[in-house]
Amino acid sequence: MSTVEMLEGTISQFLRRWLGLPRSPSSIALYGNSTMLQLPISGLSEEFKSEQSAVLGLIRHCCMPPMQQERHPGAYPQLLPEDMKKSGKLDDDRKQLQINYTHLAEESDELLTNYTDLLEERDQLHTNVTDITEDRDLCLDRYRSLAADKAQLLASYNNVAREKNNLMTSYNNLAQQKKQLATSNNDLAQQKKQLTTSNNNLEAQRNRFYSKLQSGGWIRFQSNFYFFSTESKNWHDSRADCRQRAADLVIVNSWVEEDFLSSHLQESTWMGLSDIDTEGVWKWVDGTQLTSGFWAPGEPNNVKGDEDCVHLDKGREWKWNDNTCSQPKRWTCELTF
Incomplete structure (x- = not known):
């Protein structure tokens, strides 16, 4: 590669960095895919190419030896006042593009931050959904267990209710029997009283009879x-x-x-x-x-x-x-x- 070609490549890279432009159209899309940035660049592409050619010609002219310049007097164009005017316009466009690029970069960073936050929120929501699903399954298991306990308690309640009814029936029967026994007891007490009186009378008669027997030789x-x-x-x-x-x-x-x-x-x-x-x-x-x-x-x-x-x-x-x-x-x- 000649010295001139190396210088041309270096100046081309410098111009790109000076204008704040990406290295390729695909890089422009990666920086935000912004219509606001693409439109000025597409409008300036042809003009930039002509200006770049003029600048490169000037560089070749300046770097070319005098004898070579004499042999090729029209090889590189000379800078004219109107070219200087265009160069000033390009400088203003560059500044505006730099401002737009800065804004787009800030918006890109903000979108990236929002995207990252959304990813974190998505992951958190996914985790929450997983936790809620586990809680739901646990609650479902507890519900089924409680339903089984409820059925068992209901069966026990029915058994206890039947036993209660049986006990109530037995209680009523015993109460009736108690009433009858109380009546019988009162009757027996009356009979006992009468029998006691009769027994006392019989004992008295027996004693009199014994006395009579003994007095009669018995x-x-x-x-x-x-x-x-x-x-x-x-x-x-x-x-x-x-x-x-x-x-x-x-x-x-x-x-x-x-x-x-x-x-x-x-x-x-x-x-x-x-x-x-x-x-x-x-x-x-x-x-x-x-x-x-x-x-x-x-x-x-x-x-x-x-x-x-x-x-x-x-x-x-x-x-x-x-x-x-x-x-x-x-x-x-x-x-x-």
Whole structure:
């Protein structure tokens, strides 16, 4: 590359920087795509080219050696006064373009700032939407959980309501039963009062009766009364006498009673045991069958063939002996209460 070409490129770059213009049309679009900047540049493009040619010619003329200038006198044009006038006009246009460019750059910066702010707001809104979506999902899960809890509580409430109704029914039944029991209790209290009065009267009568019995020769042992005769009769007449006294011939139920009887006897005495109905089947006068007894040794033996009645034998330590019922003996009556 020659010195002249290098100088031309340097001056061309200088002029571009001096006018404040971008290096290419695409750079003009990147600086804002502004119609306000493009219109002055397009209007000046042809004029700028002619002026640039003049300037470059002047540079070549100035830089060319004198001998070369003499050989090529018309190679580069000379600057005229009208060219200087155009140069001043270009300087004013440059300043106006510089002002417009500055304004556009400020607007571009402001738009860029607004764009950046909008991007941040968009990102923030996106984050907010994500958070709200998560909150919505959480609320939906809670809603479903609460709905399930509500259904469970409603089922529990219905169960409790049914139990309440059952309890209320039971309560009403118990209240009715209580009322009936209260009435029954009052009736029973009245009956108790009447029974107490009757019992007191009966006890008084019993005591009078006991006194009368004891005064009539009856002896009390445990809960029963015993009458010991002083005369003698056969077994049937002895029983008839006891029945006239509202009693019957004695029934011996225990050794204690046997011992009581023997302690009050003086002679052999008829008792209320016989096998009159069936031979060998001993029964008491109340119809119960004998299970065990206090027989004298070898008894009962029915030695005479008709020994169907039993007495307490004095000669055999008051043990039992069967004998003929027609034999006269003393007897013992028992009055049971």
